[in-house]
Amino acid sequence: MSRASARFDTKKVNSELVTLTYGALVAQMVKDLDSTEDVNKQLERIGYNMGIRIVEDYLAKTGTGRCLDLKDTADKIQSAFRMYLGVQPNVVNWSPGGDEFSFLLDSNPLTDLVELPEDLKNLKYCNIICGVIRGALEMVQLDVQCWIIQDILKGDANTEIRVKFIRKLEDAIPAGEE
Template sequence: MSRPGTRLDSKKVNSELFTLTYGALVSQLMKDYENVDDVNKQLERMGYNIGIRLIEDFLAKTGSGRCYDFRDTAEKIQAGFRLYLGITPTLANWSASGDEFSLQFEANPLTEFVELPDHCLNLKYCNILTGVLRGALEMVSAV
């Protein structure tokens, strides 16, 4: 029998497990490659491979159809972050022509417990996310 107030929030536990597992992955890549630029490339490549598979799941879960314009694409990217990472980035800094924008994160679960040593200052720790976006967008011919 569990006591009231001692039950762990399963979403919080899952998020922390994901964060720590990702940190262990990046740490292992740093040991394997020893070169920060190679680790950045590997993280992007891994993300790309995830993205080309994740887009099918996203389309199935959301029932999303073809994007009408770039703003619609941005909103679906935002929905993907909400669905898979539980965060909703802000769509900001739209260019005058409407073909560029920024994703701004108030919180990023990947960086929750991260402290990078000085020799890793050029590490693009979240480069896996850019790979996921590239892979997913290529699969729907948006890139």
């Protein structure tokens, strides 16, 4: 007898694995921490720590150089979304000064198979993404704020993540190496 060959779509399997694993992490944090605000802070912190590490992987895989401006930065973050989450967000809602923009996600693999109960409506389930963006940009000397404007899990049509440029960080030279 021959074994029936089962073909798996590895991208779909990986996406579902990430969704389920992330959901289990958030559920455990909700049980362990006192408030949803504490969970929101921890998710952002975890994302920040991921961001400061993932930027090296991104730069090595893409071979891209320094960003020329905030528009170039937004394009590279858009590329990273495609690379790591398999989604293509739209870059929209640029501020008149050019120092703020939003990522609009029509689909978000982190929110597949997820429904927030009524008592967790203040939970920023995807706050980890804000942390990743903030951490990665800090590693390339950009200080930004990042927050969620709209959330599919709260009944919005899509997820909107806002990014605001604060300042360019100076390269730090270790003491004694001037």
